[in-house]
Amino acid sequence: MEKEELMILLLKLMKKNNIKAIIFDLDDTLYPEEQFVESGFRIVSKYISQKYKLNDGEVLNILKKDFKKGLRKKNFDVLLKKLNLKKINVQKLIKIYRNHYPSSIFLYPDVKKIFKKIKNKFKIGLITDGEKITQKNKIFVLGIEKYFDEILITSILGKKYFKPSKKAFELLLKKFKVLPKESVYIGDNSLKDFI
Structure with a gap:
């Protein structure tokens, strides 16, 4: 049919x-929904990369790999720990993620x-x-x-x-x-x- x-x-x-x-x-x-998640991860990666002069592709890959492994909560806490960044406020990253304008969904x-x-x-x-x-x-x-x-x-x-x-x-x-x-x-x- x-x-x-x-x-x-x-x-x-x-x-x-x-x-x-x-x-x-x-x-x-x-x-x-994975499209929204990836869009949000891109925005957060770009923010972190610009602020700390990191490669945003590498930051994005960490987020995406952890997400594919099943990580659904504390993604940004885990990311900051892996990047050894202690000065970033996780709540700010969550706000950037939630408030972003998802252009690729x-x-x-x-x-x-x-x-x-x-x-x-x-x-x-x-x-x-x-x-x-x-x-x-x-x-x-x-x-x-x-x-x-x-x-x-x-x-x-x-x-x-x-x-x-x-x-x-x-x-x-x-x-x-x-x-x-x-x-x-x-x-x-x-x-x-x-x-």
């Missing part, structure tokens, strides 16, 4: 089952095509965890804000309301005036995207 045929079939099934709202996750659902193929197909048939929402500025920058660069009726960045509610908390889902459904059984959520992580 071709993608187009599958999409038409899914839309018919959703209409038949009285689905009125489709809510999406952002990171790793609409685009590969791209939607998965067919995402915009899908949005155009469903836009006038369903209420479309986005629920995403993360810092407000970080997620807003991603949404802007991806050029997808116009496809959503509502966007909810959970950090605005507080970290205790990050997914899998029901709060964000309940708020969006209330705004859409639809029941949970009238909605579909599309995400990539079964541990946090499903409640």
Whole structure:
């Protein structure tokens, strides 16, 4: 079955089952989050390299290798230790990473095509965890804000309301005036995207 045929079939099934709202996750659902991570690592590497006259390619390679080995927290602490840099404030690096404007992130193929197909048939929402500025920058660069009726960045509610908390889902459904059984959520992580 071709993608187009599958999409038409899914839309018919959703209409038949009285689905009125489709809510999406952002990171790793609409685009590969690793692109954002690498973009952030580039900015941080450039900052460190300029400040300490280091080769930014080497700094970037350390970050990327550690990330590929599975390091997901304390990346900058580990980097600074490897580079023997003690004067840099890790919080500053985190801020640079989170606030950077990710110029090299791209939607998965067919995402915009899908949005155009469903836009006038369903209420479309986005629920995403993360810092407000970080997620807003991603949404802007991806050029997808116009496809959503509502966007909810959970950090605005507080970290205790990050997914899998029901709060964000309940708020969006209330705004859409639809029941949970009238909605579909599309995400990539079964541990946090499903409640």
